[in-house]
Amino acid sequence: MPVPLYQAKADFFRTLGHPVRIRVLELLQGGPLPVRDLLGEIDVEASSLSQQLAVLRRAGIVSATREGGTVVYALATPDVAELLFAARRILTEMLAGQGELLAELRAEARR
CATH class of the missing domain: 1.10.10.10 (Winged helix-like DNA-binding domain superfamily/Winged helix DNA-binding domain)
Incomplete structure (x- = not known):
């Protein structure tokens, strides 16, 4: 099978x-x-x-x-390099989102 x-x-x-x-x-x-x-x-x-x-x-x-x-x-295959590039893009976006959340949390803590 x-x-x-x-x-x-x-x-x-x-x-x-x-x-x-x-x-x-x-x-x-x-x-x-x-x-x-x-x-x-x-x-x-x-x-x-x-x-x-x-x-x-x-x-x-x-x-x-x-x-x-x-x-x-x-x-x-060069597709492996493309996959690694896509992973970097995804991680960058995820970490940027976490950075924004962290900034919001810090701003909230100062209020």
Whole structure:
């Protein structure tokens, strides 16, 4: 029996639901990067980064190619970058709304 679309979407978002994975995807928006460059930008152990990259690779979100002794990662599709941009826009709007609410609460407290 095929997986319902809503379940596939939930699984996809669960795959994205880790700070290291999000950071990797953010970094890869600028283009393919070797693992050593990712390690230089993300404060985690090499084994942890490797584990998170494997999750992203298995899900088909990133691709990996070997260039000599180096593994280079890239976004599997530019749509991932668009999704991250949409998430930033949504968060910006949400946080702006919270800022407005906080300002109202502070103003009310001064009355």
